[in-house]
Amino acid sequence: MKTLLHKLTWLWTRKQREADLQEEFRFHLEEEAEERRSSGASEEEARFAARRDLGNRLLLQEETRSAWGWIMVEQFLQDVRYALRGMSANKTFTALAILSLALGIGANTAIFSFMDSILLRPLPVPDPQSLVTLAWHTPARDMHGTNFHDDSYDDPNGGFIGGFFSWEAFELFRGNRSVFDSVFGYQGAGNLNLTFQNQAELARTEYVSGEYFSALTAQPAAGRMISPDDDRAGAPAVAVIGYDLSESRFGGPGKATGQIIHLNSIPFTVIGVTPKQFIGADPGLIASIYIPMHTNLLLQARDRSGSPDRYYTESEYDWVVVMARLKHGITASQAQAALSGPFAALEKRSKPKMRAEERPTLVVRQGAHGLDGLQRRYAKPLYVLLGLVGLILAIACANIANLTLQITSRLKCT
Amino acid sequence: MPASDRLDLLQGTLDLLILRTLLPGRSHGHAIAKHIQRTSEDLLQVETGSLYPALHRLEAKGWIAASWELSEKGKRARYYSLTAAGKKQLAAERSKWHALSRAIGLILEDAQ
Numbered sequence: 001m002k003t004l005l006h007k008l009t010w011l012w013t014r015k016q017r018e019a020d021l022q023e024e025f026r027f028h029l030e031e032e033a034e035e036r037r038s039s040g041a042s043e044e045e046a047r048f049a050a051r052r053d054l055g056n057r058l059l060l061q062e063e064t065r066s067a068w069g070w071i072m073v074e075q076f077l078q079d080v081r082y083a084l085r086g087m088s089a090n091k092t093f094t095a096l097a098i099l100s101l102a103l104g105i106g107a108n109t110a111i112f113s114f115m116d117s118i119l120l121r122p123l124p125v126p127d128p129q130s131l132v133t134l135a136w137h138t139p140a141r142d143m144h145g146t147n148f149h150d151d152s153y154d155d156p157n158g159g160f161i162g163g164f165f166s167w168e169a170f171e172l173f174r175g176n177r178s179v180f181d182s183v184f185g186y187q188g189a190g191n192l193n194l195t196f197q198n199q200a201e202l203a204r205t206e207y208v209s210g211e212y213f214s215a216l217t218a219q220p221a222a223g224r225m226i227s228p229d230d231d232r233a234g235a236p237a238v239a240v241i242g243y244d245l246s247e248s249r250f251g252g253p254g255k256a257t258g259q260i261i262h263l264n265s266i267p268f269t270v271i272g273v274t275p276k277q278f279i280g281a282d283p284g285l286i287a288s289i290y291i292p293m294h295t296n297l298l299l300q301a302r303d304r305s306g307s308p309d310r311y312y313t314e315s316e317y318d319w320v321v322v323m324a325r326l327k328h329g330i331t332a333s334q335a336q337a338a339l340s341g342p343f344a345a346l347e348k349r350s351k352p353k354m355r356a357e358e359r360p361t362l363v364v365r366q367g368a369h370g371l372d373g374l375q376r377r378y379a380k381p382l383y384v385l386l387g388l389v390g391l392i393l394a395i396a397c398a399n400i401a402n403l404t405l406q407i408t409s410r411l412k413c414t
Numbered sequence: 415m416p417a418s419d420r421l422d423l424l425q426g427t428l429d430l431l432i433l434r435t436l437l438p439g440r441s442h443g444h445a446i447a448k449h450i451q452r453t454s455e456d457l458l459q460v461e462t463g464s465l466y467p468a469l470h471r472l473e474a475k476g477w478i479a480a481s482w483e484l485s486e487k488g489k490r491a492r493y494y495s496l497t498a499a500g501k502k503q504l505a506a507e508r509s510k511w512h513a514l515s516r517a518i519g520l521i522l523e524d525a526q
Contacts, residue, residue, distance in 0.1 A: 067467045
């Protein structure tokens with residue numbers, strides 16, 4: 001530290017030091033010449049000998065200066081000055097170079113931040129490590145047309161992974177208090193027609209179970225969140241809206257609560273607003289409206305494919321995406337072991353026609369990053385994309401190198 | 415003395431010699447070179463090309479300090495003097511040198 005200060009003050013007084021160095025060498029020459037004169041050499045000889053003795057003065061100066069330890073910095077500053085001069089001399093080139101580099105870097109940053117939120121960063125909720133996702137696995141390849149959600153896919157190790165459960169299975173998990181602190185479910189409701197003060201827009205909506213917000217520990221920005229009491233058949237239709245929507249349509253979270261909105265012409269009361277950074281359990285499906293699960297009884301009352309009651313009565317009907325928060329000290333595999341038996345029994349009872357070896361088995365996995373289906377689905381394309389934009393940056397650099405080369409060759413011609 | 419009889423300085427020994435030369439008191443570059451040359455009975459000649467870089471290096475390390483003063487003949491000269499850190503360094507280098515020369519001596523004079 002002390003030497004650093006030392007060096008800094010030296011840099012400060014560089015000009016002075018250059019002069020000093022000159023004077024020091026001059027003094028040396030005079031001393032040397034004087035000594036030779038006094039030992040009998042002629043004036044001319046003495047001076048010449050002294051010069052010879054000192055050697056290449058510029059080189060000596062350079063070497064002495066390098067002992068000051070700032071030679072690198074000095075050269076760097078020279079380079080910077082040179083670069084700036086070159087840039088101001090050729091403005092078009094500079095603009096082009098900056099533009100192409102900016103585009104390359106910008107694309108990289110955009111893709112990386114997208115990747116970061118989907119693949120790398122855990123959900124922005126407290127204690128994301130204790131979140132798990134529930135899914136089932138079956139060795140049967142061909143499933144009954146269930147491929148309607150991100151979280152269902154062909155298992156690369158054979159078979160099929162499904163990420164949604166019947167209401168009965170959800171209730172089974174929810175009833176278990178030994179491994180989970182809380183169990184919550186959700187399902188996308190798609191884009192619903194949101195009408196407020198005679199203005200309509202499409203709003204991404206999500207059905208959430210009553211435990212959803214408390215399990216994700218989301219504190220409302222205003223009002224209150226959906227509670228288990230809101231999520232039952234016949235409860236008043238309520239909705240929680242996203243922070244951004246509250247600002248764009250209602251003029252702030254405080255003004256949104258208590259308002260009546262219409263979703264596909266069905267009135268809902270806004271009871272609360274999510275916190276600012278809240279993205280739900282699924283970073284790929286960021287809803288702006290959250291409504292209780294059971295409101296699908298209202299919204300899908302005129303569903304052509306049958307009464308919505310089947311969501312809650314038919315145990316063959318898988319539709320709830322289930323996540324849970326582990327009890328402290330319990331691992332995902334312990335939870336899986338504890339619940340596999342009851343789940344298998346339920347499946348046996350509810351799907352008697354299915355061949356025994358094809359019956360689904362329960363899979364409990366880390367859910368800190370939210371629904372892993374999203375990661376699975378986007379991971380590869382994202383890495384490819386990142387590679388591509390990396391290449392774009394490389395191409396931008398190559399372009400600039402080419403341009404520089406051309407400028408240099410033009411300079412040589414003139 | 416012909417140049418071929420002179421000894422080349424071992425790497426790192428110039429610093430030690432400069433520090434030792436400055437132990438009795440301050441001195442300027444030319445005088446330091448001459449002192450080393452004379453004291454070594456002309457066996458060692460300090461090249462100017464290595465003397466000044468060494469002086470400035472030692473100064474950068476804080477072992478010697480420099481100041482402009484008038485020489486005996488009334489000319490402005492850059493005088494170097496030993497700092498406290500330099501004295502410590504000298505003692506350390508000196509004992510290292512003694513250990514080294516003893517070790518080399520032991521091997522060279524081995525009775526075998």
